[in-house]
Amino acid sequence: MRRGRHLDCRSRLRSRSAVTASSGRDESAGRVGEGAAGQTDSLRDFLAAVDLFLATAPEAVAGVTDLAGLEQARIEFLGARSGQLKSIQKLLSGLVAADRAAAGRQFNEAKTEVTSLFAAAQERLAGGNDAISRPAADAIDVTVPGDPVLLGHIHPITQTIRQVQEIMARLGFESVDGPEVEDQWHNFEALAIPTAHPARDPLDNFYLAVARGADPLLLRSQTSTVQIRVMENRRPPLRIVSLGRVYRPDTADATHYPMFHQVEGLLIEHGTTMAHLKSVLRQLASSFLGGDVRVRFRPSFFPFTEPSVEFDMEWGGRWIEMGGAGMVDPAVLAAVGYDPDEVSGFAFGLGVERIAARRYGVADIRDFYRNDVRFLRQF
Ligand code: PHE
Numbered sequence: 001m002r003r004g005r006h007l008d009c010r011s012r013l014r015s016r017s018a019v020t021a022s023s024g025r026d027e028s029a030g031r032v033g034e035g036a037a038g039q040t041d042s043l044r045d046f047l048a049a050v051d052l053f054l055a056t057a058p059e060a061v062a063g064v065t066d067l068a069g070l071e072q073a074r075i076e077f078l079g080a081r082s083g084q085l086k087s088i089q090k091l092l093s094g095l096v097a098a099d100r101a102a103a104g105r106q107f108n109e110a111k112t113e114v115t116s117l118f119a120a121a122q123e124r125l126a127g128g129n130d131a132i133s134r135p136a137a138d139a140i141d142v143t144v145p146g147d148p149v150l151l152g153h154i155h156p157i158t159q160t161i162r163q164v165q166e167i168m169a170r171l172g173f174e175s176v177d178g179p180e181v182e183d184q185w186h187n188f189e190a191l192a193i194p195t196a197h198p199a200r201d202p203l204d205n206f207y208l209a210v211a212r213g214a215d216p217l218l219l220r221s222q223t224s225t226v227q228i229r230v231m232e233n234r235r236p237p238l239r240i241v242s243l244g245r246v247y248r249p250d251t252a253d254a255t256h257y258p259m260f261h262q263v264e265g266l267l268i269e270h271g272t273t274m275a276h277l278k279s280v281l282r283q284l285a286s287s288f289l290g291g292d293v294r295v296r297f298r299p300s301f302f303p304f305t306e307p308s309v310e311f312d313m314e315w316g317g318r319w320i321e322m323g324g325a326g327m328v329d330p331a332v333l334a335a336v337g338y339d340p341d342e343v344s345g346f347a348f349g350l351g352v353e354r355i356a357a358r359r360y361g362v363a364d365i366r367d368f369y370r371n372d373v374r375f376l377r378q379f
Pocket residue numbers: 221222223224302305323324325326347348349350
């Protein structure tokens with residue numbers, strides 16, 4: 001780099017010097033040596049000295065390797081007492097009056113040129129001294145990257161939960177929680193899942209060893225339990241959303257995990273229809289995934305909704321299965337003491353991992369739980 005800069009400098013000066021020396025001389029006849037039949041000897045000497053000065057200074061400056069050497073060269077070229085510039089100044093004062101103004105300009109230009117050459121070299125050598133030749137013992141290398149402070153952040157699943165809560169809050173749904181250890185009533189019975197129902201099979205649930213006699217406890221298999229807990233304690237109208245962990249003894253693979261999270265939505269109001277359900281789901285999907293996301297219903301069955309649907313969302317040109325939903329079954333409303341002739345409502349449930357994986361393009365939901373910071377750092 002230094003070499004490049006040096007060469008630039010030289011070629012610029014050289015061409016300039018060439019102009020002065022040849023064709024420039026004719027042109028500049030109007031300035032220097034004006035009116036004279038030929039140049040006087042003293043003018044010739046002056047011009048030659050300027051040329052030499054400009055030609056040799058860059059080389060001298062380039063040749064120095066430290067500040068002391070530079071100072072020596074500076075004295076030789078620009079020194080106030082006996083430097084080359086001083087000699088040229090003497091030649092200048094020996095010129096005839098007619099030449100002096102133009103020659104003076106040339107003198108000043110040469111002086112500026114060479115002075116800035118020395119200034120640049122001074123800067124370069126002073127900087128270079130710091131970084132290169134100062135002993136390393138006491139030096140702090142400020143260019144070495146520091147140790148980064150690792151800041152933790154919210155897990156992508158928790159981020160998703162909070163986003164869904166916020167979106168649902170804008171639609172008037174209050175966030176509520178329920179216990180993860182449940183009894184038969186809240187996980188099954190009140191949801192119209194009778195004793196003989198296959199969903200209660202011990203192979204499909206995590207029953208706890210501390211079972212209370214005929215009413216064994218279990219890790220909840222769905223968040224629909226929270227519908228019951230809220231309805232038991234409140235009167236309609238209701239708009240609630242509950243997000244939390246559920247447990248099923250599935251073998252872990254790219255789309256299953258024995259513990260995952262669900263979003264449960266419940267709205268109980270007078271005159272609720274499936275159209276309300278669909279627009280709430282569409283709002284949720286559009287706000288969460290971005291853009292205008294279409295929602296479609298497919299007929300299905302859940303014991304606690306009638307009619308029941310599975311709902312898909314169209315995203316990226318494909319229909320993606322998102323969860324289950326339906327109008328709350330009158331038997332469920334009756335089980336919590338509501339009058340099915342007075343109020344109706346809808347409920348829906350969907351997997352948090354599933355929507356998070358969709359949104360972030362995660363192919364394997366197990367990645368959410370491996371606690372590999374290289375993965376988690378991306379969210
Ligand atoms: N609880 C159901 C499930 O886990 C989903 C669902 C919720 C269906 C609410 C209908 C209404 O699959």
